[in-house]
Amino acid sequence: KDETFKPLLSGADVSRYRISWESGKWISYGKWLGAQREQRFFIQPRIIVRQIVSGEPPRIFAGYTEQEFYNAQIGFNLLLKPKVNVSLNFLLALVNSRLMTFYHRNRFLDQSKRVFQKILIQDAKKFPISTIDFSNPTEKAQHAKLVALVDSMLELQKKHHEARMEQDKELYERQIRIVDAQIDRLVYELYGLTEEEIGIVEEE
Numbered sequence: 001k002d003e004t005f006k007p008l009l010s011g012a013d014v015s016r017y018r019i020s021w022e023s024g025k026w027i028s029y030g031k032w033l034g035a036q037r038e039q040r041f042f043i044q045p046r047i048i049v050r051q052i053v054s055g056e057p058p059r060i061f062a063g064y065t066e067q068e069f070y071n072a073q074i075g076f077n078l079l080l081k082p083k084v085n086v087s088l089n090f091l092l093a094l095v096n097s098r099l100m101t102f103y104h105r106n107r108f109l110d111q112s113k114r115v116f117q118k119i120l121i122q123d124a125k126k127f128p129i130s131t132i133d134f135s136n137p138t139e140k141a142q143h144a145k146l147v148a149l150v151d152s153m154l155e156l157q158k159k160h161h162e163a164r165m166e167q168d169k170e171l172y173e174r175q176i177r178i179v180d181a182q183i184d185r186l187v188y189e190l191y192g193l194t195e196e197e198i199g200i201v202e203e204e
Contacts, residue, residue: 002028017150018158019069043068044079046064047063047095048064049075049095050075051120053118062078062096064088064092076121078091078095085134092150093147093150094127103128104124130190146186146187149179157176159172188201
């Protein structure tokens, strides 16, 4: 391999909140690629959303990375635009939330299909992403809480991935479920859902 070869992600490398290059695949990146994308999409801090939604019911899988990983059609990458004040962690929380999965499933998916459902970038662009008024103390605090919870989630995912003892993995899985529920609850609060509306989302 020469210096043009870069680590290439597969779909299985992208999980909720975590991206790890387990596939061992490589790609020779350069002008010779038919649909070469700008390199910033592969080297800047970013969210990668896996194209295939999976699980029962299907959920969105979005992970965060700052490492130099390349990806083709397994998903799409989200970078913050200049002068956008919200954190990538905040956006990651929204995309991975039960609420956004509920929205995506009911607005864009074929409910009769159970496998190989996809999230497309043109659909994601229509997501009702909440904006934050940082002059509003309540909204500023909500943003800060979500960012802190995602920081905790990223650390827990890392520890779970590195754990070798089954009892340690189970401990981290329990902690991950707790933080996941806290993130969902904050997202419901951010969007002003009533308890009845939350019940509908949770039931599905």
